[in-house]
Amino acid sequence: MKIRRAPGWRAAWTAAGLVALAVYLVFTVPSSLFAMWGRLREVPVASHDDAHAALMRFRGPGYAAAIDRIKGALPEDSAYLLLDSGDHTIVRFDLAPRRAVFGGGLKEAAANADRSLPKWTVIPGPDPPGPRLVETSRLREEVRP
């Protein structure tokens, strides 16, 4: 009767590597498959959304309606003054290819409203009510004392 000789540390390392990879795969493969199955199940529901519905689902109805309103008012070839806020990058993308001119903060833009700036200003904001379109010349009225 004999007992199998214990393999050395190299075998231990190899075992550690293979076990680590196996554990990683055991954990991540099912969770990835479940996650992707969830996304596949959404296809029949969400793939029929048009662009507006998709935007509405993503950013909220108020925001989507506001973007549509602004798009209707600003031709694609035009430029507009875009005020600074956390959301201005999103608004600029959703209004592209309209060109944005950076206006800084509301007070700063209002102070410069007399200069040769685009006629329209977009004041970004989250949903609701979403971004607002105001005439640049009336920006001062937006500044509360």
Place this chain on the structure above:
Amino acid sequence: MLLFLAAGLGLVELLPALRARPLAARLGWAYLLGVAAVPGAVYLFGIAFDMRLRRGVVLAPAVLFVLAAIVVRARRRGPHPGDAFRPPRFGHLAARWAFGVAAFVAAGLLADAATHREIGWDAEMTWCAAARWVRADRSVTPRALTDVRSFADHPQYPLLLPIAQVVVQETFDAGDDPRAIKPLYAAFFPALLLVFYDLARRHAGAAAAALTALAFAVTPYLAFERSGGAAGAYSDVPLGAFWGAGLLLLLGRPKASEGAAAGILLAAAVLTKNEGLPFAAVALGAAGLAAALGRPAHRRRRLGGLALAAAAVALAAVALHAWKARIPERHDEDYAGQLRTVSLAKEAAARLPLLPRAVVRETFSWNDWCGFWLVSGIVLLAGATGLRRRVVPPLLAALGGCLALYVVALLLSPWGGVEQVHPTWSRLLLQLLVPLGVLLALALRQALRARRSALAFLNGADIIPGMPAENAAPRRAFGREALVFLAFTALTVVMTWPWATHLRDYCSDTGDPYLNSWILWWDFHQTFHAPFHLFDGNIYFPYKLSLAFSEHNYGLALPLFPLFALGLRPLTAQGILTLLGFAFSGYGAFRLGRTLTGSTGAAWVAGIAFAFVPYRFEQLPHVNYLFAGWIPILVESLVLFLRERSPRRAAWLGAAFFLNGLAVVHWLVLTLVPLAAIALVLAFRTGIERDRTGWNRAAVALGVATLALLPFLLPYQRAAKLYGFTRGIEETRQFSALPQDWLNADPHNRLWRGFSEFPTPGERALFPGLLLLALHLAALLLSPASRDAAPSGAAGTPPGRRLLGWLDGISLFAGFLALFAASPAGIHLRFGGKEVFRATDPARALVVFTAAVALRWWLAYPAFLPFVRGANLKESLRLVRQPDAIVVGSILALLGFFGSFGVRFPFHRILYEAVFLFRSIRVPARWATIAYLGLAILAGAAVLAIAERWKSRRPRARTGLVFAAFCLAFLFEDRAAPLDLVRGEADPDEVTRFLARTPMSGGLVELPAGDEEHGNYRAVLRAADHGKPLVTAVSGFASPLILRIEEDSKKSPIPDDLLEFLEKIPTSYVLVRESWLKPEWKTTTRAWLEKGLASGRLVFVKRFDGAVRNDLFAVARNEPAARPLEPLPWTPPAGLSPTGVPWRTDISLTVSVDAPAEGAGAVQGTLRVAGWARIPGDGLDVSILIDGEMRAPETARRFPRPDVCAVVAGLGDCARAGYEATFAFRPGDAGPHEIVVVFRTQDGRERRYAPRPFVWKP
């Protein structure tokens, strides 16, 4: 996507080296080349000739590639080298799995692209906005980029991917919906994996390449991340694919066509992102190094390929430079300019020390990488010898070069450098994924080659065939045991998901986990402060020995001491221990199963079955009862000792006994009988009962262990005597299981949770799952009887008939006594009108009956007893021929099962009556844990028997599959994830921190005390943070002091003598958690506090914690030095009227509160309070109190109420009779409130209108 694929297939057809690859690989190459070449050509021509990007122009390159391919194919004739779709080089099993999983994930990504509009922040900021500008102006230099006034982030970022978007949109006349272009990015995921597999397979073989690709495919950051990964529209995955594929092509021995392909891909990298150019240069350098290090015979070929690639890269670089010259720079980092103005050495000295920590944090971010890089590190170490290949040095050079560039960029970044690690490091890893993956695959190949020795290592515990398992001396390597434990830990993470991701502050609920957190912390704290007063906890002040009011958990806290020393929060430590409880229970059962069956596979089955039995999830709030790993280890130590009664084994038996008792007193008590039974049965069946030396050793070891445990047990006895704490039998009966409870499934269990009565009985949902129940039958039926357990034939000398007669008489008498005592009337013997004997409880008679019967059977069975083998119990034990696993498993299962019925069944009832230790068991249903261990061992034995039968029928079959299948089945049946967890209050709040630094002569009372919703658990958890004596606590017993405070503080009004009672305790501070007071308590509590403040016996100190409103009051008698730090925030006592005297109540004042209407219930959003206030000749002042506090209204007005004057005569002028105020909803307002409107006259009268409760909703 199909457009690029078609163009790419055309290109592949033109490149002979790629053309010969299998179709699956060609598809990957085709997509990359298609995206590189078609928009690349449009971009270059757009720069060179300023062409208008119309549909015909953007389609032309694609059409040209396809046509050229058709011509070449037609001229070449003959079959195509890679004629069919062949994932068959994917013939390896791992490759098939990888291919299937990756295909499914890719399908999910494409589905996501079709349904979700999100593309990630940077995509919206830069690339996708640029694509819209390019498309609108039909130019690669749109006005939005060239006009310096236009607001564009990173205007000089290369436009290859935006142009690819334009190509897609123009070709299919798609609108602006981002979902139209997302598949373009999603398709890079399968393309990257296919190309990686194709490249890595050449260096590391199919299995390693496929496993690495599989690991990539399920890595969260690559597959799911929108801000950088394939689920968004960033350029990092495309860059990683272009650059990595180009680099690896060059590091092979590239033919001219491969050099050309590498050139196209590296040029695409240049045109994809700004870092593409330096990365491409690094790739060319690495290829040069490979040529220099390679065999001279291949050098010319390598250099030829390199020259082709370099030419393409140079062309792209020149074009990009020309394009950038037309785009004014703004809103972007100017690294070159920075290099001129800042000192690199100075920045390095300042920033480099901070980098490693930030990089480690990102690399090991669980949410992003799920441990991928940790696993990669281990695999690289495991297969380090596999990295001795020619391809590795240039690969390392390329990776090192890119890393150096990244670090330099961080040093020059105007954003602080370290802050940039968070958004960029993981994306850099994606860009370097292909070469990193090749290194990983090389190491993995080496590890796979050595897998036999690794398996031998893992199976080292198994005894070689022919050797009886019982006689082996298992010397298990620490490393292997650690790996087994790690595996159980990993399984625990999965089975308790998502707890591991929220370990810091999540818990099962905010009750017992808080208490256990305090217990663990107190064990740590007191060990280093006053170890001889371990049980004198800082809760239940002024009681002593408060740790003994519940389990002390000292053995559980010990391993956590280093974590506490490192500053871990008690709740976090409790969470870690809970997860380790699963793992350790599994590991313990694994060890016992392995020792009893000699099979690692059976041990895994037993371990998994025991670790994740549904009942354990029911015990999530009770870490101590969940942590049952010492039970199987103790049983194992006993079995090992019985096999070899050496001093070493005896010492281990004693140690295990001590550690089991030190960890959980319940398990110490509940294992006593099973241990004795196992020892008895195994000793007699193996004939070692006369080994006095061995028994002496065991007695010494267990005696020493018991003595060592006494300091942890005696305080319980002292506390019971001191305070009269004993468990009443009715309380114990309530937690004794009924037979149907074994069919009540734990509600956490995903499979069986509907199979339970409602509401689920507390701690009595004992259903262990169908598998565990079914397999124990299989174990009994299938396990072969042991051959060496033959009867000895020695039943001992028959005892005298007289003794047997006495025992029969005693047992009969006791039996009858128990029977009649159990009758409704009991036994009442009267003599001369006086009751001389009474027996209404059968328990003691049952004890005597059991003892007499057991002794009788031990000596000799009665002649009439049927179905027994042998002359007496001793001989019957010798005749037991079942394997150890069946015997031990059955003993545990039977005793645990019957024990779970508690005082409803004679077994535990007898123990309850006869052994004082068992009276401390409040929940006998916890015996079920012992039963589960037995069932788990039987399940392991059953699966072993099944596997052996299968093997005997199919000799070539792998029994490992049987074990794996049952392990998976148990995991499936026991699954409870994702668990419903709550976020606990791990960190101390402001008032707790204040208390921690405030000297205190008495204790702290928290109000509300013991309310139904919160209990006193939070106060106990906070006691672990401030360390001060706490009066209002909670544990296994309630103190009269606390009961008095809880009852009095809920009375209306609160009795005045409560304050005196608190002063006598002595109480130093009263903490009132305002936001927890119900409206009806708020009024009474404030009235009581007002009296205390008015009399000077209470001093308001300060309000803490904002919306929570923790008001701290000092008890002046015990804290004479306490001073107010802030004025009282809520309405103080009425104060003085304008006439200089206190306001006097006058309920005759005619007033009204119209809104909110009485019984209005909920108020949503803004609160409006309105009504009228007027008495003849006087307009009343109106004050509105919300929860007794003045709050600034949003609007307030007085207005005419002619309708009131019309109805109530003599009011006079009603021009200001109406009042109205509105109050905005603020965060934290949600919940029940109370409005009191106070009306005051000029002459010092007031009326407080009846409180109007309402529920405020946002």
